[in-house]
Amino acid sequence: MTQYTLALHAAVGGVPGNSPADAYFALTPPMEQALRQVLLESIDFLGMVTSSDVDQMQGQVVDVGASALFTGRKAAGRFIRPITVDGNQYALKETDSGVALPWDLLSIWANAGGNEQFMQLVNAFTTQAFALDMLRIGWNGTSAAATTDYTTNPLGEDVNKGWHQIAKEFNGGAQIISTAVTLGAGGDYVSLDAMAADLINTKIPAEFRDDPRLTVLVGADLVAAEQFRLYQAADKPTEKIAAQLLANSIAGRKAIIPPFMPGKRLVVTIPANLQILTQRNTRQRKVEFVEDRKQYENKYLRNEGYALGYRELYAAIDESAVTIGTGE
Template structure:
């Protein structure tokens, strides 16, 4: 039989409900309420702070469900000279005219925390902060998962069928596949995957990242802010080579483990991002990736559900993923490592 909240846990939870109601300016937190736009911004700032990657990209409030992208970049030169004796100066429209719209979708992030966890946290004076951090961190990680794995926005999502939240929304990679397929490589010369290693399509990650960079528009390729996001399996394989060569030296081993040995691939700063596909490489800039949310759409409710022996925190808003400039992003995916020859 499920155990109810302990007396101290129930007391702390009641205090939490009161604090939430006061923070959001509502009578009670157990009934669904609309979060004011200014407070919604603070809530999103707190969520963003729970993931290093989200702090590097744009998480932007907008007023409409559909509209023009916020950070449409300049995709061509604007500098020149005009002989004003004969010709009027003319401002150049260097923004990308295609793929300039965003679309948001209703998104729910409902977090259940078991009574046992609430009871365990009740003894700490920072109970409210621990509770908020747990909810916010899960929302932050889910946002990243959808951004890299989302393929469509289903009327009703199915976590069992799509464990990587593929049906929550169209993420950055899927939008690139659909709107700029010529900037996506998923099939290598050796077969139905891109092979990495001796005898494969690419001998090493440097060559692979270099080729990915060449898929980006020539005007944007040398902006100086491009980075490479590299899947953990590909990085792990490269680190394994370093361990083999230098891992017996304590100082070198420490540098390898702290990811300080190879800071660049193909001339670009390299990053490992949680929940990024393990066998893919993306070249873009951090500020080219955005998450938009409608600032007036956030709804929230916190309830005690004894039927499930847990506290439930319901959050919903209209949200979407945006590649600000499609021309400034390239993807090589389905990368497989060349099998090692058996040691005789």
């Protein structure tokens, strides 16, 4: 059995062959760490953000992503610069994840192999589902409703406030460009390089602009439009090369297309500046086969929320402001 599978079973509080628990059970600190590690490893981008535990439902965000100057001297003593946390607060909300696997799907999976393979399929499916939801909410969350509606808000818009919403509410939304802009020939920006460069130069503080970790997070629609433009000019070798490299580099910076980020949104930040915070000792798991509903249910309850380590280090062009030009 792989270490990955063992971690999964440890995270749900059991081992292969054991019956699921009949009630919610709290995870011990080692189990909490195992569960968090499995979630982070299941989705590449999730491993780039900061995922940490906190003690309180509300508190001060600790900046772990910025790289301000921490070196100097003091004539009358030692030079030291504290990490600033004043005014940057997080607020966690009850967060409940639950996957129901119906009997017909269980029947297929159960016949796909032995008990160990069956448990691997179930755990891999639910772990990835929970991890992807963390990103859905992080990029699209705007509020925290008492009762959420996944039909009306399929991207978790009403589960919690995500990173973009937090930035919108900081300093009057000064870090977010929300005025109408057009990408394309004859528009405000002729290319994604120009759009990202302007965002960096106008919204990212000067002390962070040369940080090698600064990353352009770009929506899939913007990348597709830019690649189309570049391939239209593919008779030029430089344009063809640029189109091929677009998914990896924009404006001389590393570029990533994060899962579930709106297609026309452009963000510049350090990925570690994006935080997912969970209250320590609140993780509860329950796995059971519910006979009345003829389904296997895997549930994960905790207090969780989102934060920006250094809010000035998140700059974005809001998707609602972007028009992709035709290039005509």
